[in-house]
Amino acid sequence: MVLSPQDIHNKEFSSKLRGYNVDEVNDFLDQIIKDYQSVLEENKELRSQLGESKDKLTYFNDLKDSLNQSIIVAQEAADKVKTNSKKEAEITNREAQKRADDTVNAxxxxxxxxxxxxxxxxxxxxxETDDLKKDTRVFRQRLQVMLESQLEVIKGRDWDQLVEDSGTTTYEDIEKVVSELDSNSTKSVQSDSQQSESADLVEDTPAVDDSKETVVIFPDGQTK
Incomplete structure (x- = not known):
């Protein structure tokens, strides 16, 4: 059992002959009581501090465990986010590539x-241009043949007889000559038409000279 300051103070000793000086002993005991009381109070304070330190240590240990657990959870969450982000990036990349391929293909x-x-x-x-050129060449050939035929008619003997200075010509004579000219002109035109139809069947280059520039009028009004 640990002595208390009060136990030391109340302690009584028996006296013997030639014993210690009672006053000195009491003074020393008083000093011991004071020192012992101080030690006890210091010990009590130290115990209190030790208890507080243990409580703090327990708190910090728990906090450390909690932090470690939080770090583990955060690491797992970060890994999960990283994995999900990678998957989403791959999906987005594939979709973008597919859209790009579809756009390019379209x-x-x-x-x-x-x-x-x-x-x-x-x-x-x-x-159509080639057909128009062919039609133009055929038309030109027909026109040339017709004009040459008409020119031959104009240069004919009947016109010479009509315009020659041989005295007075009656109306009947003029009418007769004109009728003959009309008859000859009609025959010439029919002959020219037959020649032109024959020319339509020939797909080779026409006999006329096409070195000059040909003007073709298209349906839209442009000139070639």
Whole structure:
């Protein structure tokens, strides 16, 4: 059992002959009581501080465990976020690549369709242009043949007889000559028409000279 300051103060000793000086002993005991009391109070304070330190240590240990757990949870969450972000990035990249491929394919298809239509239109225009040139050459040949035939008629003997100075010519004579000229002109035109129809069947280059520039009027009003 630990002595208390009060136990030391109340302690009584028996006296013997030639013993210690009672006053000195009491003074020393009083000093011991004071020192002992101081030590006890210091020990009590130290115990209190030790208890507080243990409580703090327990708190910090718990806090450390909680922080460690939080770090683990945060690391797991970060890894999960990183994995999800990577997956989302891959999905987004694939979708973007697919959209880009679809856009390129659609553009290529549209471009090919436009080129095909343009090629068809160009071929059609070339055929129509060639047909117009052929028609123009045929028309020119017909016109030339007809004009040459009419020129031959004008240069004919009947016109010479009509305009020659041979005295007075009656109305009946003029009418007769004109009738003959009309008859000859009609025959000439029919002959020219037959020759032109024959020329339509020939697809080779016409006999006339095409070195001069040919003017072709298209349906849209442009001149070639």
């Amino acid at each position: 553009a290529n298809g549209k471009a090919n369709k436009i080129l095909e239509e343009a090629s068809k239109r160009a071929k059609k225009l070339a055929i």
